Amino acid sequence: MSDKDVTALRKRAQIAKANRIMFIWVAAASVIVSASAVIVIVMAQKGAHNQKAITELNKTVKTLKDNNANTENLKNAIRALGSDQALLGLRVNESDNALQVILDALPADSNPSALGASMQTKLFPPDLEIEGLDISAAAAEPGAEAEQGDSMSKISFRFTVKGDAVQLKDLFERLERSIRTIQILRVSIQSAGDQQTLSVEGEAYYEPAKILELRNVDIKP
Numbered sequence: 284m285s286d287k288d289v290t291a292l293r294k295r296a297q298i299a300k301a302n303r304i305m306f307i308w309v310a311a312a313s314v315i316v317s318a319s320a321v322i323v324i325v326m327a328q329k330g331a332h333n334q335k336a337i338t339e340l341n342k343t344v345k346t347l348k349d350n351n352a353n354t355e356n357l358k359n360a361i362r363a364l365g366s367d368q369a370l371l372g373l374r375v376n377e378s379d380n381a382l383q384v385i386l387d388a389l390p391a392d393s394n395p396s397a398l399g400a401s402m403q404t405k406l407f408p409p410d411l412e413i414e415g416l417d418i419s420a421a422a423a424e425p426g427a428e429a430e431q432g433d434s435m436s437k438i439s440f441r442f443t444v445k446g447d448a449v450q451l452k453d454l455f456e457r458l459e460r461s462i463r464t465i466q467i468l469r470v471s472i473q474s475a476g477d478q479q480t481l482s483v484e485g486e487a488y489y490e491p492a493k494i495l496e497l498r499n500v501d502i503k504p
Contacts, residue, residue: 364381364385365380370385391490398487407457408446408457413442416441416443418439437486438489441482441483442482442483444480445480445481448477465487466485466486469485
């Protein structure tokens with residue numbers, strides 16, 4: 284083998300070695316670039332997740348600060364209602380707190396039985412003849428609001444009583460003085476001699492109790 288052949292073989296070997304080294308470097312660079320891209324994506328997702336968590340945390344902190352700021356005003360309002368003379372004058376029992384009047388006027392649940400018992404014992408005159416009394420809690424539609432412009436729920440009632448003009452007048456006066464939130468929808472009177480039959484349809488209202496609770500918010504990545 285001549286010197287030229289030996290030199291050519293050496294050159295080809297060096298070229299092959301250089302190609303292998305170049306392939307290794309290119310492969311390594313590709314791995315590094317791919318890994319860097321994955322790391323950047325993961326870090327971006329983690330940063331976005333952390334930002335969402337910080338945003339929710341800031342909302343919670345703001346809510347707590349606002350609630351703490353309003354606590355004193357709420358205490359003052361409750362103290363003022365507790366000594367309100369108008370409310371004190373409407374108490375059923377002298378031992379009751381003035382705030383009990385508000386709870387009696389707008390209870391937290393429907394309780395049709397309690398409303399019926401209250402109407403028979405407090406709203407109907409003792410000597411009035413009760414021919415019929417029907418009370419039913421109306422199911423509130425989701426998101427619906429009462430005609431009062433509030434979120435109060437309704438209890439529908441109807442009753443028919445018989446008595447003279449004085450007794451019926453007494454009944455209307457009792458309804459007018461009642462602290463319970465009541466709206467009369469329809470009234471009809473039929474007379475037979477000195478006796479009148481009164482039919483009334485109306486609605487009473489109640490305000491469902493508010494539920495205060497702490498809840499956890501999961502911030503999903």
